[in-house]
Every structure is written in structure tokens, then in C-alpha cells.
């Protein structure tokens with residue numbers, strides 16, 4: 001739900017939140033229980049009524065960590081860039097079929113990829129829309145990001161079956177947390193709470209391989225088995241994860 005209390009202080013904010021409510025079928029109200037979206041300092045944020053100490057969750061492409069990743073090494077040397085193939089060819093088209101908060105998608109777009117984000121969770125999709133809106137107002141991002149990144153609010157399966165072909169399909173489905181892992185950041189735990197598990201993740205590999213002309217890249221925790229039990233062509237090790245790469249054709 002989107003909480004609309006004294007938050008919408010002017011008609012423009014109010015109309016904007018109403019449009020998000022309609023687009024994502026999120027009810028508007030003035031009280032929530034559990035996870036809800038709120039309007040804070042002109043940004044859409046995700047909060048929990050009981051978790052007062054939890055910091056706001058939002059999509060912020062201009063944030064310190066996003067721009068740090070972009071500015072230091074331009075992201076090109078990152079494992080994700082190598083897995084996708086952007087170190088060899090900059091202007092690949094990528095369907096990021098499990099977009100989440102769009103962080104990986106942003107890294108890929110900032111190196112040169114044309115990225116379509118696909119997200120099925122309405123609250124997460126609304127956060128992405130708001131992040132993209134603010135990116136369009138940011139002097140450092142507005143010139144390139146809106147041209148290189150867009151959102152499709154749908155299930156990955158629909159997107160994979162209906163999209164025009166792309167060079168690369170990128171998948172990063174939720175993976176069951178290791179119990180009480182201290183490594184799982186607070187925000188990630190919260191995110192797990194909101195979107196739950198992705199029990200259908202294995203079903204995405206086959207249509208992804210059918211759509212991608214060049215390759216499919218699957219992000220996995222280092223300890224996880226391969227998606228759909230299918231061995232990749234090769235793996236790229238990241239700091240905390242690995243990327244399983246399934247090659248369809250050379251870049």
C-alpha cells in the first residue's frame with residue numbers, strides 16, 4: 001500500500017502518488033500495517049510499521065554507492081561486466097528479468113548497455129519508477145540514463161516470452177538465505193521479507209536461453225547450486241557472489 005497521510009503536501013505530489021497507486025494497483029491510505037510505501041523528502045520510500053530502526057529502502061541511482069561503482073573503474077572491471085561481456089562490447093542489449101532495486105541494471109547501463117528492467121513486485125516496481133524519475137532530474141544522470149534504462153512491470157516469464165530478442169538476459173532471483181548469516185545485510189533481509197522467495201526461478205533459464213542471442217548470466221550466492229541444475233559454460237567469481245554464464249554465441 002502507499003500511505004498518503006500529511007505526506008503529499010501539494011497537489012502535484014498527490015497526483016503523482018495516485019498515478020503510482022493506479023499503475024501498480026497499490027491502495028492509497030493513511031494507515032498501514034507491515035511494509036508500506038511512503039513519500040519522504042520528495043522520494044518514494046519503503047518502510048515497515050514495526051521496524052522503526054530500519055532505514056528507508058529506495059532506489060537511488062545518484063546515491064554514493066551507485067555513483068562510486070560508476071566512477072571508480074567505471075564498473076568495467078567488475079565481475080558482472082565481465083560476465084555480461086561488456087568489457088568486450090559496450091552497447092549490448094540486456095533484459096534484466098529480475099530487476100529488484102535496479103543496482104545491477106544500473107551498473108550495466110552505466111558501462112554502456114541498453115537495459116530493460118523487469119520486475120513483478122508492485123512495491124519494488126513503484127520504487128524503480130520513482131528512482132528513474134529522479135534520475136531524469138539529476139544533472140549527472142539525466143543525459144544518458146533515461147535513454148539506457150526502462151522498466152517493464154511484468155513477470156519475467158511473460159517478458160522472456162514476449163520481448164524482442166536481446167543480446168543478454170540477466171537473472172538474479174532471490175535465493176533462500178543461509179540461516180542467521182551475519183553477511184546478509186539488514187536491507188537485504190528486509191527485501192526478502194517484501195518479495196519473498198522465488199520458487200519459480202528454475203523455470204526462467206530455458207526461456208532466457210531461447211531469447212538471448214549471445215548469453216544468459218545468472219547471479220548466484222557462491223554456495224548455491226546452478227539454476228535449474230544446469231551447468232554453465234563458465235563462471236565468473238565476484239566478491240560475494242558468482243556469475244554463471246551460459247553462452248549461446250560469441251559476442
Ligand SMILES: C[S@@+](CC[C@H](N)C(=O)[O-])C[C@H]1O[C@@H](n2cnc3c(N)ncnc32)[C@H](O)[C@@H]1O
Pocket residue numbers: 097098099100101102103104105118119120121124154155156157172173174175195198200
Ligand atoms: C535478488 S532481487 C534482484 C536484485 C537486483 N539484481 C539488484 O541489483 O538490485 C530479485 C528481484 O527479482 C524479482 N523477481 C523474481 N522473480 C521474478 C519473476 N519471475 N518475474 C519478475 N520479477 C521477479 C523479485 O521480486 C526481486 O525484486
